Amino acid sequence: MSENQSVRKWSRIFVASSIWVPIIAIILGLICGAIVMWIGGFNAWDAYSALFKKVFGSKYDIGETIRTITPLLFTGLSVGFAFRAGLFNIGADGQFIMGMTGATILGIKIDFLPWILHAPIAVLGGMIVGGLWGALAGYLKSSRGVNEVISCIMLNWIALYLSNYLIRTLVLKQGSQRSEEIQSSASMSIDWLSKAMDNARMDWGIVFGLICTSLFYIILWRTKQGYELRAVGFNPEAARFSGINVSKNMLKSMMISGMIAGLGGVFEVLGVFHYQVISAASSGYGFDGIAVALLGGNHPVGILLSSILFGVLTYGSAGMNFTAGVPTEIVRIVIGCVIFFVASQGLIQMLYKPFTARRDAKRKEAA
């Protein structure tokens, strides 16, 4: 019964009546941001139209917005997938980095294969490295009971420094802080589309992201394996009691989650940059992914929509600064307002509860 209820709770987000919650949340967030800007002495209307102009204003900007959305979609799916199996994968960041590193090294070191073989090998290689990195945390959890949150946070740092070390020793471009360029046979950029989009950096990442989105759904809701994963997520004890191998499923879910995050990193290297920099801090895509997944209700369609929202806000915020002259600090507050309201759906539900209360009461009577 309770399982049924929570399934309904999740799926309700996508039925017509409750689509209003996120929409109201976004509107409230925008209003709140507008008040902040108004207090700061800026024209909120100008700022918001600058935001949308920045995102949809030209072919170049549309392309770059898609480029911004892609890694968020991957890490969002990654975190969401693990959530479904009851695990909090805060380590998507590390898996993302390992995916990047795997793709970089394979993309540079293999120089004898044609495109048709090299690109898939680099993509798969990076994906597997990311998956193994996730599986490491999954293994610690399933075999030793190590809390995945703690091991993941630590593994993020290990991934960052390991990746820096590997790049420095294996593929460093002399006299700089980055790897050499990948072989052109490993590139996942779509050159003709980039040209058509005014030199925006277009790559196959978004296509793979959409494929992952549908796979996410198919695996979890249309296969036996997915049923087991979700059962473990709802109640590991009950799952064990009904004969499901819980630890194996935890390991699997972390591995798949890591593979998705790793793919995000792969396309960042093979599609966008074509090299990897040695950096002192991670790009933070993994952490953004947590917010994306939560906002999307851990549902593939929800995650797709919320990654678009995050991507638009992230890329468009530069326009608020650039065209409307709103200082970056205030832009960050506005973005924060929107995310806050969208994330606190309970608050919205509380606000509109009075309107639905009568209906609920009627239902109860009927029952």
Place this chain on the structure above:
Amino acid sequence: MKKKSLKSAGMLLAVVTSLTMVLSGCGSKNNNNNGAASPSASAPASESASPSASPSDSGTGTTIDAKGMKIGMATDTGGVNDKSFNQQAWEALQKVANDTGAEAKYLESKKDSDYQPNLNSFVKNGYTLTWGIGFLFADAMKTIAEQNPDAKLALIDSSVDAPNVESVLFKENEGSYLVGIVAGLTTKTNKIGFVGGMELPVIKKFEVGFKAGVAAVNPNATVTSNYVGDFSKPDLGKLAAATLYDGGADIIFHAAGGSGNGVFTEAKDRLKSGNKVWVIGVDKDQSLEFGNEITLTSMMKKVDEAVTKVTLDTLSGNFKGGTVELGLKEGGVGLPVENPNVPKDVLDKVEEYKQKIISGEITVPTE
């Protein structure tokens, strides 16, 4: 019952996530506001730099009417308030804008992937000149320069081989050589420390020049280097300094950006406990910010003047392109005018070596 526990689990997740977001937000804030405790100090610092600046300051006096012209500047991930070159460059641009009536704007880059879109924002909006601050811009700058052959671009700390990019490099090794002479003649323990940010070619130039300067006047002194691995971690800078001071060093030269603030903190702590140690500052006259009790002298790198000069040249229609290297001869690097802690005979020695470098009698190594 079950629903309730699910709900509270959800709440917990939300709290954890918002905490993560807040924490990571704080992290990046720190990057921007390193040592924000004394924001007032930065303004006088860069102002005092201008009177000392003689040869390259030529443009400031002349009046150019550049109404309607626009100058853009993209910061690296340090942000515009980094108390280092981004801030110096932006202050210089604001001054130019005030003097000439041109319009100046900046865009902060939050991630590596922002470099290209940020430069593009300026280029596509018809800016007269677009600055990329910091060597991290090299790759993005090259791409943008090739895609937009008509755009005028300028770059600090790295060199891009394109006719429409003016690259400004500094001979940090020459300035470091001079402070090396001060250190070599001042040390009592014959042990001197160097704290670097990251092992980049540009920081290596500081280290090598400094070592050569010390060796020139005091062959018995040893210089020990310690790299922090980050430009924005004062805590690690403090630790690195503590190690060197514990090892007997009585002077430390730092080229570590924000991390270097920790070197000053450590020196201050030691001074309080009655242990007299020195720090040699970097980029601007850091005695203005950290006091004369611990600041022996500073190796000034006049980013602001370079930005002013190139911008004014461009506004008056004399954009050149190509690479300029500013050394002692051009006044691009050097000691501050006021050095209350350095005795006259040492300063005479410094002047003597300065002339030798300018005349070409001494060539300071770079790596």
